[in-house]
Amino acid sequence: MGRIYLSLSQQSGLEGEYIEKALKSNWITSGGPNVNEFEEKLENYFENNSFVAALNSGTSAIHLSLVLLGVQHGDEVICQSLTFSASANPILYQGAIPVFIDSEPDTWNICPDNLEIAIKDRIKKGRKPKAIIAVHLYGMPYKVDEIHAIADRYDIPVVEDSAEALGSCYKGKKCGGFGEFGILSFNGNKIITTSSGGALISNSKALKEKAIFYSTQSKDDAIHYQHSEIGYNYRMSNICAGIGLGQMKILREKIDSRINNHLFYRELFSTIEEVELFEVNSEDYFSNYWLNIILLKSNEVKNNLLQAFEDANIETRPVWKPMHLQPIFESYPYYGNNIAEEKFEKGLCLPSGSNLTEEDRDKIKNVVTTFFNKNKRIIVK
Ligand SMILES: *Cc1c(COP(=O)(O)O)cnc(C)c1O
Numbered sequence: 072m073g074r075i076y077l078s079l080s081q082q083s084g085l086e087g088e089y090i091e092k093a094l095k096s097n098w099i100t101s102g103g104p105n106v107n108e109f110e111e112k113l114e115n116y117f118e119n120n121s122f123v124a125a126l127n128s129g130t131s132a133i134h135l136s137l138v139l140l141g142v143q144h145g146d147e148v149i150c151q152s153l154t155f156s157a158s159a160n161p162i163l164y165q166g167a168i169p170v171f172i173d174s175e176p177d178t179w180n181i182c183p184d185n186l187e188i189a190i191k192d193r194i195k196k197g198r199k200p201k202a203i204i205a206v207h208l209y210g211m212p213y214k215v216d217e218i219h220a221i222a223d224r225y226d227i228p229v230v231e232d233s234a235e236a237l238g239s240c241y242k243g244k245k246c247g248g249f250g251e252f253g254i255l256s257f258n259g260n261k262i263i264t265t266s267s268g269g270a271l272i273s274n275s276k277a278l279k280e281k282a283i284f285y286s287t288q289s290k291d292d293a294i295h296y297q298h299s300e301i302g303y304n305y306r307m308s309n310i311c312a313g314i315g316l317g318q319m320k321i322l323r324e325k326i327d328s329r330i331n332n333h334l335f336y337r338e339l340f341s342t343i344e345e346v347e348l349f350e351v352n353s354e355d356y357f358s359n360y361w362l363n364i365i366l367l368k369s370n371e372v373k374n375n376l377l378q379a380f381e382d383a384n385i386e387t388r389p390v391w392k393p394m395h396l397q398p399i400f401e402s403y404p405y406y407g408n409n410i411a412e413e414k415f416e417k418g419l420c421l422p423s424g425s426n427l428t429e430e431d432r433d434k435i436k437n438v439v440t441t442f443f444n445k446n447k448r449i450i451v452k
Contacts, residue, residue: 075385075434078260078362081325081426086317093309101127102287103309105316112319113255113270117248121272122279125307125315126286129234129256129269133204134161135282135305136230136252136271142167142201147193149227150204151181151213152393153411157256158204158232159394170200171395173407178351179414180213181205182407183221189406190225203229207236207246208391209420210262210329210361211351215241215249230254234269237262238326238359247272257311262325262359262425263318265311326359328425333360335432336421340365343443345372349418362423364390370416377419379442383434390418 089105098104106125113123126132142148144166150159152171162169172189175182186203193200203222205213222229231250233239239246247253255261257268271282284290289302307315318325333350340348349364367373373389380387392415395405422435 073384075422075427075431076424077386077388077420077422079424079426080259080264081321081424083317083321085320086314089313089316090310093313098309101304101306101308103312105309105312106307109265109307109312109315109319110270112316113272116319116322117245117272119248120274121248122274122276124271124273124279124282124286125312126269126271126282126305127307127311128267128305129232129254129258129261130157130161131286131303131305132252132254132256132269132271133158133230133232134164135285135303136254137161137165137167137202138285138301138303139278139281140202140228140230140251146201147198148202148204149186149189149200150394151206151208151232152395152405152407153179153391153414154206154208154232154394155234155391156394156397156399157234158206159400162204167201169394169400169403171393171400171403171405171407173405174410174414175214176410178208178211178213178356179349179410180208180211181218182410183214183217185406185408186218187221189404190221190227192406193404194225199225200227203227204232205229205250206232206234207239209349209364210236210239210359211349212236212239212241212246212356212358219249228252233272234258234261235361236359238322238329240357242355243357252278257315257318262329262361263315263322265307265315265318268307268311268315325425328427329360329423332423332425332427333358333363336363336365339436339439343439345443360423362420364418364420366414366417367419368417373417373419376442379438380435383438385422385435385438387422388420390414390420 228251233247234256253272257265286305
């Protein structure tokens with residue numbers, strides 16, 4: 072029987088047309104008509120004065136946002152600790168120093184209290200942070216109003232890591248459009264894919280153009296190859312953008328099916344007391360539920376359940392290991408109260424792809440009901 076995965080890419084069937092067009096016209100390089108059209112489609116999606124530069128990954132989008140903000144060697148950059156390493160690695164690419172912030176318990180994202188404590192402390196030490204990287208983790212919006220109020224008070228720009236949050240909204244406004252920069256990922260496991268790709272969102276044409284300039288090796292305006300700034304090879308390819316154009320056609324359906332998965336899990340766990348499904352019960356927070364996560368009573372139960380899923384050939388994963396606990400990052404400053412640690416210890420990510428079938432759901436349900444019935448019997452003994 073086929074394995075059920077956490078989050079797989081799903082084709083619309085229209086990707087081929089765009090790729091074919093690129094092949095026929097011999098636009099097989101970075102940039103090109105598909106890239107321009109893909110950017111336009113994204114700009115329309117984000118509406119209010121958004122400018123999008125299509126790049127070859129979400130990671131390069133985060134890196135270029137730091138470059139554009141002038142983050143330099145020795146500068147400090149604040150970053151949410153509970154995230155995927157790609158949120159934090161670009162800080163090190165710039166030779167800058169990450170300062171990690173714990174999560175708050177509601178959205179599991181960057182904690183406003185610890186953020187402000189950290190900013191005050193860094194300023195006191197003469198090291199005012201150059202930027203804040205906040206993440207809408209698993210598609211759940213962070214506390215946008217609180218975080219941006221603090222960022223504004225101290226005049227620190229926010230890079231909004233929306234890699235997992237295409238389609239999510241906060242107070243009716245699309246995630247990715249709140250920060251000085253928003254970034255998207257089109258990796259194979261994200262909401263839509265370009266095989267590998269990303270985008271940098273800003274509110275100015277000049278910033279978009281500057282991002283494209285950096286992403287295409289920072290060539291000065293001269294016929295000979297002249298460079299006055301460090302360049303990067305970060306532009307999206309015309310073939311990848313073709314895949315993206317096909318994917319954009321079914322974006323709505325993809326988000327809807329992720330949300331349907333969430334409703335399935337909500338029903339499944341509504342009767343299982345030992346399990347807490349991660350969600351926020353407030354109309355302000357509209358998550359795309361990129362992944363569904365449950366919190367178990369202990370690390371041990373989590374590991375046992377993960378194994379039960381594995382025995383049934385179903386992929387589940389622990390929550391991202393917080394950055395301040397990672398061997399590569401553990402020596403950097405951290406401000407927090409162990410919220411992220413707890414999520415890491417007890418949280419389990421469940422299959423949430425937009426192509427999850429009715430049959431897949433039945434199998435998942437089977438594992439869950441068997442597991443918790445068995446556990447109950449042991450307790451009764
Ligand atoms: C996937 C991801 C990224 C990086 O995107 P890539 O396109 O894989 O480089 C960054 N941040 C988060 C939170 C992600 O999940």
